[in-house]
Amino acid sequence: MDLSLISSIQGLFSPLLAANLESTATAASEINLEILTVNNLWMMLCIALVFIMHLGFACVEAGFTQSKNTVNILFKNTLTPAIGLVSYTIIGFNLMYPEFADGPGWFDFNGFFLDDFAGLDYNQNYTYWTDFLFQAMFAATAATIVSGAVAERIKISAYFIFTIIFVGFVYPAIGSWQWGGGALAAMGFYDFAGSTLVHSVGGWGALAGIIVLGPRIGKYVNGKVIDKEGSSVPLATIGVFLLWFGWFGFNGGSVLSAEPQATSLVIMNTSLAAAAGALGGFVMGYFTFKRLDLGMVLNGTLAGLVGITAGADLMTPGLSLLIGFIAGNLVVLSAIGLDKLKLDDAVGAVSVHLTCGIFGTLAVGIFGAKAGWEQFINQLIGVAVCGAAAFGCAIILFYLLKKTIGLRVSKKHEEQGLDSHEHGIRGYTITYE
Template sequence: MEILTTNNVWMMICTALVFFMHLGFSLLEIGLTRQKNTINILFKNVFIVCIGLLLYCLIGFNLMYPGAFNGVLGFSGFGLTSPVTPEGLLDLTYNQGYTYWTDFLFQGMFAATAATIVSGAVAERVKIVPFMIFTIFYVGLVYPIAGSWKWGGGFLQTMETPFYDFAGSTLVHSVGGWAAVVAVWLLGPRIGKFVDGKPQAIPGHNLPLATAGVLILWLGWFGFNGGSVLSADPGLTSLTLVTTCLAAASGGVVAMLVSTAVYKNLDLTMFLNGILGGLVAITAGADQMSPTDAILIGSIAGAIIVLAVACVDKIKLDDPVGAIAVHLVCGLWGTLAVGFFGKLAGFDQIISQLIGIICYAVMCLGSSFIILIILKKTMGLRVSEIEELEGLDGHEHGMDAYPDFRLNENT
């Protein structure tokens, strides 16, 4: 009982840390965008958390963990039903690490993250209602079904060499990243982003908030990765937190160095995204890596960030916060890195990682395209030109985030 209590308390602390990450995402997104869209971004992020938890309670948890199923799709019923003993008492043998209720809440916090990634990528020009509808389908159906393929004991877990994703480089981050690609492509770039085919910088209005957001996310990753140990095991939890932090630090430093070499300036946003890239990359194998492995994985992620941001601009996709580079590209790298570094390294593991990546790419690209193209054809995805120029806060919400500090219509 003491072990269960200790493990369960640690898991609840990690749940709170993952919840805290949503504040980090919110601050990062508003900091890297213009002040006239602040309320719109905050509204989307708060909605994602609220609707995500409700949907995960109603159907998501039982889609993601359906028990015995065909490995592709299963469903164990609506709502939450706590396991009980024959005497009608709460069954504390549900799991050696935590109770049924803790399991639901911890996993539910993960569920909303995928849509939050999309929120940042489509910022400043997406209609709020179609985005909310997209969130309902993507968080309520797509994410848990995709998650069941690995974490629910599905076909990717039962392969001869199982696909491995410790805390979600693919299952969370690339699931959001693939949808972000589709959404950004269907929406098109913001007005003024590309002039004569060349990308133009559209500065965010508050880099101190963006910096605070990244540091909060880093803190939250202690729960994101640390909680994925699924117990308070001192050795494994400590190692996981060390590899997580080293990857973040090396990702930030290398992104700073590479961006300075390429662009001849010390770009804070590249530094911040390098930290996030390192965190995303280590997430797939944080429990399998040595400190040296973690530094190498984070360093490569930091270099990838600079190249990926440039490539996203090159193909004329407008991603205001760098979500595609951070969550998709670094998520893919981190997933592959499991086959190159750490205890699972080997050719068979690389092949398994590639199979998992392809399966999730097909699932997420296809499902997000179907949802978004239907919304585009029926409701429209993008606000009008005048709404975009004047800001979504006034047109979509009828209020201003900074009523006593309005600079001009382009901020």
């Protein structure tokens, strides 16, 4: 065969081959950019959904607490995400995702502030900025959980100092052990969207707060539990529906992509667990109090959401219903137990986020794709380690605040309401002639 003929033929086709290869590379690049765009858009939508949860928390807390403290509640819930974003920008994000230079461990730190020059090659699913914002919304949520439990008697200055430290240091350090590739992740602990890392951590902080603060004046009298009438049942109900709505982003965004099968499964399981939680709260509330207790239905809904969060990607629809229903029952029993111990939680935050957060985390080892004794032990260790760290840090913080600037408002201010003494305006100004 004439080699010169072969060379001539190759010469004719080489520009076409080169052009084809270039076209293929361009197409691949465009496909990657399209995937990045779709995933990034989904994650930004989830950021917005998680952000609206802060309005949900504000409505729930303002609705469940007394009208004389409404402005105080809203003031705290407005500044909490603001403080969370700033503190997480300065230190929290780099503390939570340090990349552990020496292998999975317990502490590492990449430095202060964000990377001003992070490019599109940061992640195949979303940009650096999107990643930061999504995680920052989670961080602020952990602090908001504490706000409701300690409502109506904590000094606002003490609360804000606690929030800065808790969101800036405690939450991201604990989160790094799992989501940052630390020691718990290496051990095999699993928490898909934060039953422990967000909700239980916030719940442990709330428990520490109500222990150090003590109950509200007149809450426990002669062995009886005195209900403090909330300012607005409709507002609390709206808040729960806002939280349920936002949870689609909380759990759905934790897939960390817009992959259809995974996001659909997670969002379906999330909603089923919420519905079953509402029914669980209704059944146990009726059985316990012999009345149709809306408060328990509302907290049961939230309990189901918290309960499914650790394993929302691992469960079948039937298991999601079961987990939600159990959580809805647990939140009622937990609230009763706290009252027996004279631990005054103004909105039920400890029962919803701590009790059901622990249950949801352990459920990963009991139900679904990871069920088994080895996984259950991993989950139990993770709950214990995170709980000891969060509760230990929180109770030390609250105790130091109590001994320095003071933690609790005066008896006069508590009885007359924090709105008039700390803010100078009322939350409700409707007058009747």
